[in-house]
Amino acid sequence: MPLNIDFVQILLHMLNFVILAGGLTLLLYKPVCKFLDERQNHFDALARENEEKARENEALKAEYEEKLANAEQESAALKQKAETEAAETARSALDSAREKASAIIAAAEKEAEERKEHIMESAQTEIGELVVEAAQKLVNETATPERSIALYDEFIRELEAGKGPTAKRNGKKS
Amino acid sequence: MKEKKKNRMPAGMRRFLYVWIALIALLVAAILFLGLSPGHSESIKEVMKDGVLHNENRVRVFGLTVNPALISAWVVSGILLIGAAIIRFAALPHFRQTPGRLQGAVEKLVEFFRDMARGNSPHRTDFVAAYIFSAGVYVFFSTLFELFGLQVVSTKGVSVALPAPIADINAAIAMGFLSYGIILAAGIKNNGLKGALGVLKDFSLPISMSFRLFGALLSGLLVTELVYYYVTLSFVLPVVVGIMFTLLHALIQTYVLTTLVSVFYGEAVEPKGKKKKENQE
Numbered sequence: 001m002p003l004n005i006d007f008v009q010i011l012l013h014m015l016n017f018v019i020l021a022g023g024l025t026l027l028l029y030k031p032v033c034k035f036l037d038e039r040q041n042h043f044d045a046l047a048r049e050n051e052e053k054a055r056e057n058e059a060l061k062a063e064y065e066e067k068l069a070n071a072e073q074e075s076a077a078l079k080q081k082a083e084t085e086a087a088e089t090a091r092s093a094l095d096s097a098r099e100k101a102s103a104i105i106a107a108a109e110k111e112a113e114e115r116k117e118h119i120m121e122s123a124q125t126e127i128g129e130l131v132v133e134a135a136q137k138l139v140n141e142t143a144t145p146e147r148s149i150a151l152y153d154e155f156i157r158e159l160e161a162g163k164g165p166t167a168k169r170n171g172k173k174s
Numbered sequence: 175m176k177e178k179k180k181n182r183m184p185a186g187m188r189r190f191l192y193v194w195i196a197l198i199a200l201l202v203a204a205i206l207f208l209g210l211s212p213g214h215s216e217s218i219k220e221v222m223k224d225g226v227l228h229n230e231n232r233v234r235v236f237g238l239t240v241n242p243a244l245i246s247a248w249v250v251s252g253i254l255l256i257g258a259a260i261i262r263f264a265a266l267p268h269f270r271q272t273p274g275r276l277q278g279a280v281e282k283l284v285e286f287f288r289d290m291a292r293g294n295s296p297h298r299t300d301f302v303a304a305y306i307f308s309a310g311v312y313v314f315f316s317t318l319f320e321l322f323g324l325q326v327v328s329t330k331g332v333s334v335a336l337p338a339p340i341a342d343i344n345a346a347i348a349m350g351f352l353s354y355g356i357i358l359a360a361g362i363k364n365n366g367l368k369g370a371l372g373v374l375k376d377f378s379l380p381i382s383m384s385f386r387l388f389g390a391l392l393s394g395l396l397v398t399e400l401v402y403y404y405v406t407l408s409f410v411l412p413v414v415v416g417i418m419f420t421l422l423h424a425l426i427q428t429y430v431l432t433t434l435v436s437v438f439y440g441e442a443v444e445p446k447g448k449k450k451k452e453n454q455e
Contacts, residue, residue, distance in 0.1 A: 004344075013344055020255065021312070027262040
């Protein structure tokens with residue numbers, strides 16, 4: 001053969017390499033691959049676990065935040081409720097006070113009115129009485145016989161003169 | 175500045191330097207005086223020719239007369255298997271989540287080939303990953319094996335240094351055709367006749383793979399042979415040449431072979447049905 005090619009030796013080399021390849025694969029390649037894969041899986045699992053934990057933490061955080069927001073809202077609602085209640089109580093107290101005051105005022109006004117009317121009434125009767133008394137007094141004082149006669153005379157004279165007694169009286173009065 | 179430095183250098187150190195340089199000069203002079211005929215049993219031409227053809231220096235083992243590269247291959251395989259067994263049973267049970275040095279190196283090695291297989295062959299990754307892991311480890315360590323220069327006695331009674339296995343054309347052909355056979359088998363298994371045809375159209379692949387390995391390793395071997403043959407070249411140069419042609423070749427050929435195998439394997443096992451459907455649509 002050219003170049004000293006020898007088929008037996010080629011086959012011997014092949015046999016040698018096949019044995020070596022099988023041995024290396026079994027002894028070194030497969031176990032190391034297995035080890036590498038196991039480690040890879042281990043770290044993958046760790047990474048997955050971490051991710052899960054992170055997600056859980058995120059969820060917890062969101063929950064807490066929601067709770068916090070709810071609590072804030074609740075407290076705000078409570079506060080508002082309390083405020084409105086306080087305002088209502090104050091208003092109602094004010095209202096009742098006002099009502100009372102107005103009732104008192106109304107009662108007072110009414111009483112005052114009544115009293116006034118009463119006073120007026122009593123004053124009117126008194127005045128009337130006074131007037132009657134005064135008139136009586138006047139009548140009593142002035143109604144002497146001479147004077148009555150004079151009055152009568154004058155009255156007749158006036159009648160005779162053609163003057164109505166009423167006209168004279170009117171003119172006197174105005 | 176220089177004078178200051180000289181003055182600062184201790185007297186003992188200076189004496190040591192003088193003696194050292196004088197000794198080196200004396201030895202070189204003696205070697206040159208005695209002549210550079212180390213009594214090679216072979217001429218450089220014979221050495222080079224034998225490096226390529228392995229006609230002369232052959233080894234008898236188990237009743238077979240074989241090239242020294244086969245012995246190298248066996249030794250490398252034995253060492254690798256023992257090493258793998260030691261790592262498997264001594265180190266692997268103590269592997270931890272945070273790797274130490276050995277664990278880191280082993281993990282990196284496995285991950286490198288596994289990622290390469292995943293990147294180049296997304297379908298049916300497991301088998302090709304294991305294959306290129308083994309092939310990569312074998313090519314890399316068998317190329318580095320050359321550096322140890324283990325000796326065996328040839329049929330002619332001369333001691334020869336064990337070469338890198340793949341520097342022998344038989345080993346290179348074995349690797350190339352075995353890889354091609356695996357790709358072909360995977361194509362047939364996954365895509366039937368179509369897969370087989372798809373792989374067969376790259377019929378030059380096994381030859382190119384074999385001869386790439388062979389040529390790359392052989393060039394290194396020839397250059398190192400050349401360098402080692404002459405005593406005058408054997409002072410500092412072998413360090414550079416050894417690293418250039420052994421370490422770099424080991425890395426590059428490992429990378430090239432494994433990449434090629436995974437790429438062609440990925441193409442062979444890629445499901446063909448989907449593409450057609452997509453085209454029809």
